[in-house]
Amino acid sequence: MAISDAEKLARLFLDGNHAEALRFIKEQPNQNKMVLFRDLFTPAMYMIGDLWENNEISVADEHLATGVCDFVLSRLFQVSSEETRRKKKAMFLCLQGEQHYLGIKMINSIFEDEGWETKYFGASLPLEYALKSALQWKPEVIGLSVSIVYNLPVLKNYVRTLGALPNKPDILIGGRLAEKYDLEPYTNNQGIIIKNLEQAEKWLEEYREERVNA
Amino acid sequence: MSCALPVPYVKIDKDGVILVRSQKAKELLNQNTETIQDCFDEESHNKLMKYMVPFKGEKTFEANIKGKDQPFLLCDVSVSWEEDFAHVVFIPTGNQVQGLEEKLLELRMRLSTTDFELFEKKEALEEALKRLDELSGPFIPISEKMAFVPLFGDITESKMITVTGNALKAAYEGQFEEIFFDLSATGEIDENGVQKLSELFRMLHYMNGKPVKIIGVKPKHARQLNSLNVNWPVYFESSLKDVLIEHLQIGKAPQS
Ligand code: B12
Numbered sequence: 001m002a003i004s005d006a007e008k009l010a011r012l013f014l015d016g017n018h019a020e021a022l023r024f025i026k027e028q029p030n031q032n033k034m035v036l037f038r039d040l041f042t043p044a045m046y047m048i049g050d051l052w053e054n055n056e057i058s059v060a061d062e063h064l065a066t067g068v069c070d071f072v073l074s075r076l077f078q079v080s081s082e083e084t085r086r087k088k089k090a091m092f093l094c095l096q097g098e099q100h101y102l103g104i105k106m107i108n109s110i111f112e113d114e115g116w117e118t119k120y121f122g123a124s125l126p127l128e129y130a131l132k133s134a135l136q137w138k139p140e141v142i143g144l145s146v147s148i149v150y151n152l153p154v155l156k157n158y159v160r161t162l163g164a165l166p167n168k169p170d171i172l173i174g175g176r177l178a179e180k181y182d183l184e185p186y187t188n189n190q191g192i193i194i195k196n197l198e199q200a201e202k203w204l205e206e207y208r209e210e211r212v213n214a
Numbered sequence: 215m216s217c218a219l220p221v222p223y224v225k226i227d228k229d230g231v232i233l234v235r236s237q238k239a240k241e242l243l244n245q246n247t248e249t250i251q252d253c254f255d256e257e258s259h260n261k262l263m264k265y266m267v268p269f270k271g272e273k274t275f276e277a278n279i280k281g282k283d284q285p286f287l288l289c290d291v292s293v294s295w296e297e298d299f300a301h302v303v304f305i306p307t308g309n310q311v312q313g314l315e316e317k318l319l320e321l322r323m324r325l326s327t328t329d330f331e332l333f334e335k336k337e338a339l340e341e342a343l344k345r346l347d348e349l350s351g352p353f354i355p356i357s358e359k360m361a362f363v364p365l366f367g368d369i370t371e372s373k374m375i376t377v378t379g380n381a382l383k384a385a386y387e388g389q390f391e392e393i394f395f396d397l398s399a400t401g402e403i404d405e406n407g408v409q410k411l412s413e414l415f416r417m418l419h420y421m422n423g424k425p426v427k428i429i430g431v432k433p434k435h436a437r438q439l440n441s442l443n444v445n446w447p448v449y450f451e452s453s454l455k456d457v458l459i460e461h462l463q464i465g466k467a468p469q470s
Protein backbone atom coordinates (compact mmCIF):
# COMPACT_ATOMS: atom_id res chain seq x y z
CA MET A 1 0.00 0.00 0.00
CA ALA A 2 1.35 3.39 -0.93
CA ILE A 3 1.98 5.63 2.02
CA SER A 4 1.16 9.29 1.81
CA ASP A 5 3.76 12.02 1.93
CA ALA A 6 2.41 13.18 5.28
CA GLU A 7 2.93 9.68 6.62
CA LYS A 8 6.48 9.61 5.28
CA LEU A 9 7.14 12.85 7.10
CA ALA A 10 5.60 11.47 10.29
CA ARG A 11 7.92 8.45 10.06
CA LEU A 12 10.97 10.67 9.63
CA PHE A 13 9.91 12.71 12.65
CA LEU A 14 9.46 9.57 14.72
CA ASP A 15 12.81 8.18 13.59
CA GLY A 16 14.43 11.37 14.78
CA ASN A 17 15.82 11.77 11.30
CA HIS A 18 16.02 15.52 11.05
CA ALA A 19 18.40 15.54 8.08
CA GLU A 20 16.09 13.41 5.94
CA ALA A 21 13.04 15.32 7.10
CA LEU A 22 14.69 18.57 6.06
CA ARG A 23 15.58 17.16 2.68
CA PHE A 24 12.13 15.69 2.20
CA ILE A 25 10.55 19.11 2.72
CA LYS A 26 13.09 20.90 0.55
CA GLU A 27 12.38 18.48 -2.28
CA GLN A 28 8.65 19.13 -2.32
CA PRO A 29 7.61 20.57 -5.70
CA ASN A 30 5.34 23.14 -4.07
CA GLN A 31 7.36 25.18 -1.61
CA ASN A 32 4.43 27.37 -0.62
CA LYS A 33 4.47 27.52 3.15
CA MET A 34 0.72 27.37 3.55
CA VAL A 35 0.58 24.23 1.41
CA LEU A 36 3.46 22.54 3.23
CA PHE A 37 1.89 23.28 6.62
CA ARG A 38 -1.59 22.23 5.51
CA ASP A 39 -0.73 19.11 3.54
CA LEU A 40 2.37 17.83 5.29
CA PHE A 41 3.30 19.19 8.70
CA THR A 42 -0.15 19.33 10.27
CA PRO A 43 -1.41 15.95 9.01
CA ALA A 44 1.92 14.35 9.94
CA MET A 45 1.54 15.49 13.54
CA TYR A 46 -2.08 14.40 13.68
CA MET A 47 -1.06 11.04 12.28
CA ILE A 48 1.38 10.72 15.15
CA GLY A 49 -1.61 11.21 17.45
CA ASP A 50 -3.39 8.35 15.66
CA LEU A 51 -0.38 6.07 16.06
CA TRP A 52 -0.48 6.77 19.78
CA GLU A 53 -4.14 5.88 19.88
CA ASN A 54 -3.30 2.61 18.15
CA ASN A 55 -0.72 1.89 20.81
CA GLU A 56 2.04 1.88 18.20
CA ILE A 57 4.06 4.67 19.79
CA SER A 58 4.39 6.28 23.20
CA VAL A 59 4.32 9.87 24.41
CA ALA A 60 8.11 9.69 24.53
CA ASP A 61 8.08 9.10 20.77
CA GLU A 62 5.79 12.08 20.39
CA HIS A 63 8.32 14.19 22.22
CA LEU A 64 11.05 13.16 19.84
CA ALA A 65 8.84 13.77 16.80
CA THR A 66 7.93 17.19 18.15
CA GLY A 67 11.58 18.07 18.58
CA VAL A 68 12.41 17.08 15.02
CA CYS A 69 9.38 18.86 13.61
CA ASP A 70 10.34 21.98 15.53
CA PHE A 71 13.90 21.78 14.25
CA VAL A 72 12.76 21.47 10.65
CA LEU A 73 10.37 24.41 11.04
CA SER A 74 13.08 26.56 12.59
CA ARG A 75 15.66 25.60 10.05
CA LEU A 76 13.54 26.08 6.98
CA PHE A 77 11.36 28.97 7.80
CA GLN A 78 13.47 31.57 9.45
CA VAL A 79 12.94 35.08 8.27
CA SER A 80 15.86 37.15 7.22
CA SER A 81 16.61 39.90 9.64
CA GLU A 82 17.43 42.42 6.92
CA GLU A 83 13.81 42.70 5.91
CA THR A 84 12.58 46.23 5.47
CA ARG A 85 10.77 47.78 8.38
CA ARG A 86 7.52 45.96 8.83
CA LYS A 87 4.47 47.97 9.63
CA LYS A 88 1.98 45.64 11.20
CA LYS A 89 2.73 43.80 14.40
CA ALA A 90 1.40 40.52 15.74
CA MET A 91 2.26 38.44 18.76
CA PHE A 92 1.56 34.76 19.29
CA LEU A 93 1.39 32.65 22.39
CA CYS A 94 -0.07 29.55 23.98
CA LEU A 95 -2.28 29.89 27.04
CA GLN A 96 -0.70 29.16 30.38
CA GLY A 97 -0.12 25.42 30.79
CA GLU A 98 -0.41 24.76 27.07
CA GLN A 99 2.59 22.95 25.62
CA HIS A 100 1.21 22.33 22.14
CA TYR A 101 2.98 25.14 20.36
CA LEU A 102 3.77 23.70 16.92
CA GLY A 103 0.54 25.01 15.40
CA ILE A 104 1.05 28.59 16.50
CA LYS A 105 4.66 28.43 15.42
CA MET A 106 3.39 27.76 11.91
CA ILE A 107 0.89 30.60 12.15
CA ASN A 108 3.65 32.93 13.31
CA SER A 109 5.73 31.93 10.34
CA ILE A 110 2.87 32.61 7.94
CA PHE A 111 2.32 36.08 9.35
CA GLU A 112 6.02 36.82 8.99
CA ASP A 113 5.80 35.78 5.39
CA GLU A 114 2.94 38.18 4.91
CA GLY A 115 5.20 41.00 6.00
CA TRP A 116 4.18 41.26 9.64
CA GLU A 117 6.62 41.93 12.39
CA THR A 118 5.95 39.24 14.97
CA LYS A 119 6.78 38.20 18.49
CA TYR A 120 6.51 34.47 19.04
CA PHE A 121 6.30 33.36 22.65
CA GLY A 122 5.68 29.65 22.04
CA ALA A 123 4.36 27.44 24.81
CA SER A 124 2.62 28.43 28.02
CA LEU A 125 2.78 32.19 28.48
CA PRO A 126 1.12 33.46 31.67
CA LEU A 127 -1.39 36.22 31.09
CA GLU A 128 0.55 38.81 33.07
CA TYR A 129 3.54 38.47 30.75
CA ALA A 130 1.35 38.61 27.68
CA LEU A 131 -0.30 41.73 29.01
CA LYS A 132 2.96 43.45 29.89
CA SER A 133 4.43 42.71 26.52
CA ALA A 134 1.33 43.79 24.62
CA LEU A 135 1.09 47.06 26.56
CA GLN A 136 4.62 47.98 25.59
CA TRP A 137 4.73 46.66 22.07
CA LYS A 138 1.18 47.50 20.96
CA PRO A 139 0.57 44.76 18.40
CA GLU A 140 -2.42 45.01 16.08
CA VAL A 141 -3.00 41.28 16.45
CA ILE A 142 -2.64 38.85 19.35
CA GLY A 143 -2.97 35.18 18.51
CA LEU A 144 -3.81 32.62 21.19
CA SER A 145 -3.51 28.87 20.86
CA VAL A 146 -5.19 26.19 22.94
CA SER A 147 -5.11 22.43 22.44
CA ILE A 148 -6.11 20.76 25.68
CA VAL A 149 -9.50 21.07 27.25
CA TYR A 150 -8.11 21.59 30.70
CA ASN A 151 -6.64 24.92 29.61
CA LEU A 152 -9.91 26.27 28.26
CA PRO A 153 -11.18 27.93 31.44
CA VAL A 154 -8.42 30.55 31.32
CA LEU A 155 -9.20 31.45 27.71
CA LYS A 156 -12.00 33.79 28.73
CA ASN A 157 -9.65 35.75 30.93
CA TYR A 158 -7.02 36.11 28.22
CA VAL A 159 -9.56 37.30 25.68
CA ARG A 160 -11.21 39.76 28.03
CA THR A 161 -7.96 41.21 29.32
CA LEU A 162 -6.06 41.44 26.05
CA GLY A 163 -9.13 42.58 24.12
CA ALA A 164 -9.46 45.55 26.47
CA LEU A 165 -6.00 46.91 25.69
CA PRO A 166 -6.05 50.61 24.75
CA ASN A 167 -4.97 49.98 21.15
CA LYS A 168 -7.77 47.43 20.67
CA PRO A 169 -5.87 44.56 19.10
CA ASP A 170 -7.66 41.84 17.17
CA ILE A 171 -7.61 38.68 19.27
CA LEU A 172 -7.32 35.55 17.16
CA ILE A 173 -8.10 32.22 18.80
CA GLY A 174 -6.88 29.00 17.29
CA GLY A 175 -5.49 25.58 18.06
CA ARG A 176 -6.82 22.07 18.06
CA LEU A 177 -9.87 22.90 20.17
CA ALA A 178 -11.04 25.67 17.85
CA GLU A 179 -11.85 23.09 15.23
CA LYS A 180 -13.23 20.51 17.63
CA TYR A 181 -15.51 22.61 19.83
CA ASP A 182 -17.50 25.80 19.70
CA LEU A 183 -15.30 28.25 21.55
CA GLU A 184 -17.73 31.14 21.14
CA PRO A 185 -18.83 31.05 24.83
CA TYR A 186 -15.23 31.74 25.84
CA THR A 187 -14.69 34.79 23.71
CA ASN A 188 -17.24 37.34 24.95
CA ASN A 189 -17.61 38.32 21.30
CA GLN A 190 -14.20 39.91 21.55
CA GLY A 191 -12.18 37.28 19.79
CA ILE A 192 -12.08 35.88 16.31
CA ILE A 193 -12.07 32.09 16.18
CA ILE A 194 -9.89 30.57 13.51
CA LYS A 195 -10.53 26.89 13.02
CA ASN A 196 -7.70 25.99 10.66
CA LEU A 197 -5.07 27.21 8.22
CA GLU A 198 -7.55 28.00 5.46
CA GLN A 199 -9.46 30.29 7.77
CA ALA A 200 -6.23 31.94 8.83
CA GLU A 201 -5.38 32.57 5.20
CA LYS A 202 -8.84 34.00 4.57
CA TRP A 203 -8.59 36.29 7.56
CA LEU A 204 -5.24 37.60 6.36
CA GLU A 205 -6.68 38.23 2.92
CA GLU A 206 -9.61 40.16 4.30
CA TYR A 207 -7.32 42.16 6.54
CA ARG A 208 -5.21 43.09 3.53
CA GLU A 209 -8.26 44.18 1.56
CA GLU A 210 -9.61 46.26 4.43
CA ARG A 211 -6.28 48.02 4.55
CA VAL A 212 -6.34 48.73 0.85
CA ASN A 213 -9.90 50.04 1.00
CA ALA A 214 -9.35 52.06 4.14
CA MET B 215 -7.79 -8.26 50.30
CA SER B 216 -6.57 -6.66 47.15
CA CYS B 217 -6.84 -3.33 48.96
CA ALA B 218 -3.31 -3.79 50.25
CA LEU B 219 -1.78 -4.30 46.80
CA PRO B 220 1.29 -2.09 46.45
CA VAL B 221 0.09 -0.71 43.09
CA PRO B 222 -2.94 1.21 41.89
CA TYR B 223 -5.32 -1.57 40.93
CA VAL B 224 -9.03 -1.81 40.11
CA LYS B 225 -11.25 -4.72 39.29
CA ILE B 226 -14.05 -3.96 36.86
CA ASP B 227 -16.98 -5.74 35.27
CA LYS B 228 -17.84 -5.92 31.59
CA ASP B 229 -19.48 -2.48 31.67
CA GLY B 230 -16.46 -0.94 33.27
CA VAL B 231 -18.04 -0.52 36.70
CA ILE B 232 -15.35 -0.49 39.36
CA LEU B 233 -15.89 -3.31 41.86
CA VAL B 234 -12.71 -3.20 43.89
CA ARG B 235 -9.96 -0.64 44.21
CA SER B 236 -6.65 -0.86 46.04
CA GLN B 237 -5.52 1.73 48.54
CA LYS B 238 -2.98 2.99 45.97
CA ALA B 239 -5.75 3.35 43.41
CA LYS B 240 -7.73 5.46 45.86
CA GLU B 241 -4.70 7.69 46.29
CA LEU B 242 -4.20 8.01 42.56
CA LEU B 243 -7.69 8.36 41.12
CA ASN B 244 -10.49 10.83 41.64
CA GLN B 245 -12.80 9.94 44.51
CA ASN B 246 -16.00 10.08 42.52
CA THR B 247 -15.05 7.63 39.81
CA GLU B 248 -17.60 4.88 39.37
CA THR B 249 -16.54 3.39 36.10
CA ILE B 250 -13.19 2.83 34.48
CA GLN B 251 -14.16 5.39 31.85
CA ASP B 252 -14.38 8.05 34.56
CA CYS B 253 -10.72 7.47 35.28
CA PHE B 254 -9.57 8.20 31.75
CA ASP B 255 -9.20 11.53 29.99
CA GLU B 256 -11.95 11.82 27.37
CA GLU B 257 -9.43 11.66 24.58
CA SER B 258 -8.01 8.44 25.91
CA HIS B 259 -11.44 6.78 25.79
CA ASN B 260 -11.04 5.52 22.24
CA LYS B 261 -7.89 3.81 23.29
CA LEU B 262 -9.45 2.33 26.41
CA MET B 263 -12.39 0.95 24.48
CA LYS B 264 -10.06 -1.27 22.46
CA TYR B 265 -9.28 -3.19 25.65
CA MET B 266 -12.80 -3.42 27.03
CA VAL B 267 -13.71 -6.54 25.13
CA PRO B 268 -12.43 -9.67 26.88
CA PHE B 269 -9.22 -11.10 25.42
CA LYS B 270 -6.68 -13.69 26.41
CA GLY B 271 -3.49 -12.85 28.23
CA GLU B 272 -2.59 -9.36 29.32
CA LYS B 273 -2.14 -6.14 27.39
CA THR B 274 -0.49 -2.87 28.27
CA PHE B 275 -1.05 0.54 26.77
CA GLU B 276 -0.29 4.16 27.55
CA ALA B 277 -3.14 6.48 28.48
CA ASN B 278 -3.89 9.76 30.19
CA ILE B 279 -5.52 9.15 33.54
CA LYS B 280 -7.44 11.78 35.46
CA GLY B 281 -5.40 12.02 38.63
CA LYS B 282 -6.57 13.21 41.98
CA ASP B 283 -4.65 16.43 41.69
CA GLN B 284 -3.63 16.34 38.05
CA PRO B 285 -5.85 16.38 34.98
CA PHE B 286 -3.45 14.28 32.92
CA LEU B 287 -1.42 11.57 34.49
CA LEU B 288 0.38 9.52 31.91
CA CYS B 289 0.20 5.85 32.89
CA ASP B 290 1.01 2.44 31.55
CA VAL B 291 -2.26 0.64 31.94
CA SER B 292 -2.23 -3.18 32.05
CA VAL B 293 -5.41 -5.13 31.55
CA SER B 294 -6.19 -8.81 31.83
CA TRP B 295 -9.60 -10.45 31.63
CA GLU B 296 -10.89 -13.28 33.75
CA GLU B 297 -14.22 -14.29 32.32
CA ASP B 298 -16.49 -11.29 32.88
CA PHE B 299 -14.11 -9.35 35.04
CA ALA B 300 -10.99 -7.42 34.23
CA HIS B 301 -8.01 -6.57 36.40
CA VAL B 302 -6.52 -3.18 35.68
CA VAL B 303 -3.22 -1.86 36.99
CA PHE B 304 -2.02 1.73 36.53
CA ILE B 305 1.67 2.52 36.56
CA PRO B 306 2.30 6.26 36.32
CA THR B 307 5.10 6.92 33.84
CA GLY B 308 4.85 10.65 33.92
CA ASN B 309 8.02 10.93 35.93
CA GLN B 310 10.04 9.00 33.41
CA VAL B 311 8.85 11.26 30.69
CA GLN B 312 9.47 14.29 32.83
CA GLY B 313 13.24 14.00 32.59
CA LEU B 314 12.91 13.73 28.86
CA GLU B 315 10.55 16.66 28.82
CA GLU B 316 13.01 18.84 30.65
CA LYS B 317 15.80 17.92 28.29
CA LEU B 318 13.64 18.72 25.33
CA LEU B 319 12.54 21.98 26.86
CA GLU B 320 16.18 22.90 27.21
CA LEU B 321 16.79 21.95 23.60
CA ARG B 322 13.82 24.00 22.54
CA MET B 323 15.10 27.04 24.36
CA ARG B 324 18.40 26.57 22.61
CA LEU B 325 16.62 26.12 19.34
CA SER B 326 14.69 29.34 19.74
CA THR B 327 17.87 31.20 20.51
CA THR B 328 20.06 29.38 18.03
CA ASP B 329 21.07 31.89 15.52
CA PHE B 330 20.59 30.17 12.24
CA GLU B 331 22.57 32.91 10.61
CA LEU B 332 25.47 31.52 12.54
CA PHE B 333 24.76 28.11 11.07
CA GLU B 334 24.95 29.60 7.63
CA LYS B 335 28.10 31.51 8.44
CA LYS B 336 29.66 28.24 9.46
CA GLU B 337 28.69 26.72 6.15
CA ALA B 338 30.08 29.74 4.33
CA LEU B 339 33.26 29.41 6.35
CA GLU B 340 33.64 25.79 5.35
CA GLU B 341 33.22 26.84 1.72
CA ALA B 342 35.86 29.51 2.20
CA LEU B 343 38.26 27.03 3.75
CA LYS B 344 37.84 24.71 0.82
CA ARG B 345 38.42 27.61 -1.53
CA LEU B 346 41.53 28.42 0.44
CA ASP B 347 42.75 24.88 -0.03
CA GLU B 348 42.12 25.20 -3.72
CA LEU B 349 44.12 28.38 -3.84
CA SER B 350 46.92 26.75 -1.86
CA GLY B 351 47.67 24.46 -4.77
CA PRO B 352 46.68 26.17 -8.00
CA PHE B 353 47.32 24.32 -11.21
CA ILE B 354 48.94 26.84 -13.52
CA PRO B 355 49.51 26.00 -17.19
CA ILE B 356 52.67 27.83 -18.21
CA SER B 357 52.60 26.64 -21.75
CA GLU B 358 50.67 24.02 -23.64
CA LYS B 359 53.13 21.40 -22.54
CA MET B 360 54.11 22.62 -19.13
CA ALA B 361 52.19 23.13 -15.93
CA PHE B 362 53.22 24.46 -12.61
CA VAL B 363 51.73 23.75 -9.18
CA PRO B 364 53.07 25.77 -6.28
CA LEU B 365 52.02 24.37 -2.90
CA PHE B 366 51.49 27.11 -0.34
CA GLY B 367 51.41 26.61 3.39
CA ASP B 368 51.23 23.39 5.34
CA ILE B 369 50.43 20.21 3.48
CA THR B 370 47.60 18.43 5.19
CA GLU B 371 45.42 15.60 4.09
CA SER B 372 42.35 17.75 3.55
CA LYS B 373 44.29 20.27 1.52
CA MET B 374 45.83 17.54 -0.61
CA ILE B 375 42.41 16.03 -1.30
CA THR B 376 41.20 19.34 -2.69
CA VAL B 377 44.41 19.96 -4.62
CA THR B 378 44.35 16.42 -6.04
CA GLY B 379 40.84 16.83 -7.37
CA ASN B 380 41.71 20.03 -9.18
CA ALA B 381 45.08 18.85 -10.45
CA LEU B 382 43.75 15.62 -11.90
CA LYS B 383 40.95 17.43 -13.64
CA ALA B 384 43.31 20.02 -15.12
CA ALA B 385 45.85 17.39 -16.12
CA TYR B 386 43.12 15.39 -17.79
CA GLU B 387 41.84 18.35 -19.75
CA GLY B 388 45.28 19.58 -20.85
CA GLN B 389 48.09 17.61 -22.39
CA PHE B 390 51.03 18.49 -20.31
CA GLU B 391 54.33 16.82 -20.78
CA GLU B 392 55.88 18.27 -17.74
CA ILE B 393 54.25 19.08 -14.44
CA PHE B 394 56.28 20.83 -11.79
CA PHE B 395 55.38 20.94 -8.16
CA ASP B 396 57.03 23.77 -6.33
CA LEU B 397 57.62 23.39 -2.60
CA SER B 398 59.42 26.71 -2.10
CA ALA B 399 56.46 28.19 -0.24
CA THR B 400 55.51 25.01 1.56
CA GLY B 401 55.48 24.88 5.33
CA GLU B 402 55.09 21.66 7.28
CA ILE B 403 54.10 18.41 5.66
CA ASP B 404 52.31 16.00 7.90
CA GLU B 405 52.30 12.26 7.48
CA ASN B 406 48.85 12.00 5.93
CA GLY B 407 49.71 14.91 3.68
CA VAL B 408 52.81 13.07 2.45
CA GLN B 409 50.71 10.02 1.74
CA LYS B 410 48.20 11.95 -0.33
CA LEU B 411 50.94 13.85 -2.12
CA SER B 412 52.61 10.62 -3.21
CA GLU B 413 49.28 9.29 -4.41
CA LEU B 414 48.75 12.40 -6.49
CA PHE B 415 52.18 12.13 -8.02
CA ARG B 416 51.59 8.51 -8.87
CA MET B 417 48.26 9.26 -10.51
CA LEU B 418 49.75 12.08 -12.55
CA HIS B 419 52.55 9.78 -13.58
CA TYR B 420 50.06 7.26 -14.92
CA MET B 421 48.06 9.88 -16.71
CA ASN B 422 51.05 11.59 -18.30
CA GLY B 423 53.28 8.62 -18.73
CA LYS B 424 55.98 10.77 -17.22
CA PRO B 425 56.94 11.42 -13.63
CA VAL B 426 56.21 14.86 -12.20
CA LYS B 427 59.08 17.04 -11.14
CA ILE B 428 59.53 18.66 -7.81
CA ILE B 429 61.35 21.89 -7.29
CA GLY B 430 62.12 24.06 -4.34
CA VAL B 431 62.62 21.18 -1.94
CA LYS B 432 64.13 22.33 1.32
CA PRO B 433 66.22 19.95 3.44
CA LYS B 434 63.38 19.82 5.95
CA HIS B 435 60.99 18.60 3.26
CA ALA B 436 63.47 16.08 1.97
CA ARG B 437 63.55 14.55 5.40
CA GLN B 438 59.76 14.55 5.69
CA LEU B 439 59.32 13.09 2.24
CA ASN B 440 61.77 10.34 2.96
CA SER B 441 60.43 9.59 6.40
CA LEU B 442 57.71 7.65 4.72
CA ASN B 443 58.65 4.60 2.84
CA VAL B 444 57.40 5.98 -0.41
CA ASN B 445 59.04 5.31 -3.68
CA TRP B 446 58.67 8.80 -5.06
CA PRO B 447 57.76 8.72 -8.74
CA VAL B 448 59.41 12.07 -9.27
CA TYR B 449 62.52 13.88 -10.33
CA PHE B 450 63.88 16.57 -8.15
CA GLU B 451 64.97 19.73 -9.87
CA SER B 452 66.72 22.60 -8.25
CA SER B 453 64.59 25.67 -8.73
CA LEU B 454 61.86 27.20 -10.82
CA LYS B 455 64.36 29.64 -12.24
CA ASP B 456 66.56 26.88 -13.65
CA VAL B 457 63.57 25.03 -15.00
CA LEU B 458 62.13 28.07 -16.72
CA ILE B 459 65.43 29.12 -18.23
CA GLU B 460 65.90 25.68 -19.64
CA HIS B 461 62.31 25.50 -20.82
CA LEU B 462 62.35 28.94 -22.42
CA GLN B 463 65.61 28.24 -24.21
CA ILE B 464 64.20 25.06 -25.66
CA GLY B 465 61.05 26.93 -26.58
CA LYS B 466 62.90 29.80 -28.19
CA ALA B 467 65.51 27.84 -30.04
CA PRO B 468 63.61 27.24 -33.29
CA GLN B 469 62.52 30.88 -33.53
CA SER B 470 65.95 32.44 -33.20
C1 B12 C 1 2.47 16.22 19.31
C2 B12 C 1 1.61 16.19 20.55
C3 B12 C 1 2.19 16.53 21.76
C4 B12 C 1 3.59 17.08 21.88
C5 B12 C 1 3.60 18.62 21.80
C6 B12 C 1 3.51 19.16 20.42
C7 B12 C 1 3.67 20.64 20.32
N1 B12 C 1 4.69 21.18 20.89
O1 B12 C 1 2.87 21.30 19.71
C8 B12 C 1 3.98 16.66 23.31
C9 B12 C 1 4.60 15.29 23.25
C10 B12 C 1 4.93 17.60 24.05
C11 B12 C 1 2.60 16.57 23.93
C12 B12 C 1 2.42 16.63 25.27
C13 B12 C 1 1.20 16.43 25.87
N2 B12 C 1 0.04 16.10 25.24
CO1 B12 C 1 -0.18 16.09 23.34
N3 B12 C 1 -0.51 15.72 21.54
C14 B12 C 1 0.25 15.83 20.47
C15 B12 C 1 -0.53 15.39 19.22
C16 B12 C 1 -0.10 13.99 18.87
C17 B12 C 1 -0.38 16.27 18.00
C18 B12 C 1 -0.51 17.78 18.25
C19 B12 C 1 0.07 18.55 17.10
O2 B12 C 1 1.26 18.80 17.03
N4 B12 C 1 -0.74 18.91 16.10
C20 B12 C 1 -0.30 19.59 14.90
C21 B12 C 1 -0.57 21.10 14.96
C22 B12 C 1 0.07 21.78 13.78
O3 B12 C 1 -1.96 21.25 14.92
P1 B12 C 1 -2.73 22.37 15.76
O4 B12 C 1 -2.07 22.57 17.04
O5 B12 C 1 -4.16 22.04 15.75
O6 B12 C 1 -2.52 23.72 14.93
C23 B12 C 1 -3.11 24.01 13.68
C24 B12 C 1 -4.39 24.84 13.80
O7 B12 C 1 -5.11 24.54 14.96
C25 B12 C 1 -3.91 26.25 13.73
N5 B12 C 1 -3.62 26.98 14.97
C26 B12 C 1 -3.02 26.55 16.08
N6 B12 C 1 -2.88 27.53 16.97
C27 B12 C 1 -3.38 28.64 16.42
C28 B12 C 1 -3.48 29.94 16.88
C29 B12 C 1 -4.03 30.92 16.07
C30 B12 C 1 -4.10 32.33 16.57
C31 B12 C 1 -4.49 30.59 14.78
C32 B12 C 1 -5.06 31.63 13.93
C33 B12 C 1 -4.42 29.27 14.33
C34 B12 C 1 -3.86 28.31 15.13
O8 B12 C 1 -2.72 26.21 13.01
C35 B12 C 1 -2.15 24.93 12.98
C36 B12 C 1 -1.82 24.69 11.57
O9 B12 C 1 -2.39 23.63 10.94
C37 B12 C 1 -2.00 15.44 19.76
C38 B12 C 1 -2.95 14.49 19.07
C39 B12 C 1 -4.05 15.17 18.33
N7 B12 C 1 -4.95 14.42 17.80
O10 B12 C 1 -4.10 16.38 18.24
C40 B12 C 1 -1.82 15.17 21.26
C41 B12 C 1 -2.82 15.72 22.27
C42 B12 C 1 -3.25 17.12 21.87
N8 B12 C 1 -2.02 15.75 23.50
C43 B12 C 1 -2.70 15.43 24.55
C44 B12 C 1 -2.17 15.33 25.87
C45 B12 C 1 -3.10 14.80 26.90
C46 B12 C 1 -0.85 15.69 26.15
C47 B12 C 1 -0.18 15.58 27.52
C48 B12 C 1 -0.99 15.98 28.71
C49 B12 C 1 0.32 14.10 27.64
C50 B12 C 1 1.00 13.77 28.92
N9 B12 C 1 0.30 13.07 29.77
O11 B12 C 1 2.13 14.08 29.09
C51 B12 C 1 1.06 16.46 27.36
C52 B12 C 1 0.93 17.78 28.03
C53 B12 C 1 0.90 19.00 27.16
C54 B12 C 1 0.41 20.27 27.74
N10 B12 C 1 0.43 20.49 29.04
O12 B12 C 1 0.00 21.09 26.99
C55 B12 C 1 -4.15 15.09 24.22
C56 B12 C 1 -5.13 16.18 24.63
C57 B12 C 1 -6.36 15.58 25.31
C58 B12 C 1 -7.29 16.58 25.79
N11 B12 C 1 -8.25 16.08 26.55
O13 B12 C 1 -7.27 17.75 25.53
C59 B12 C 1 -4.04 14.80 22.68
C60 B12 C 1 -5.31 15.09 21.90
C61 B12 C 1 -3.66 13.31 22.53
C62 B12 C 1 -4.69 12.37 23.08
N12 B12 C 1 -5.49 11.75 22.24
O14 B12 C 1 -4.77 12.19 24.25
N13 B12 C 1 1.64 16.38 22.99
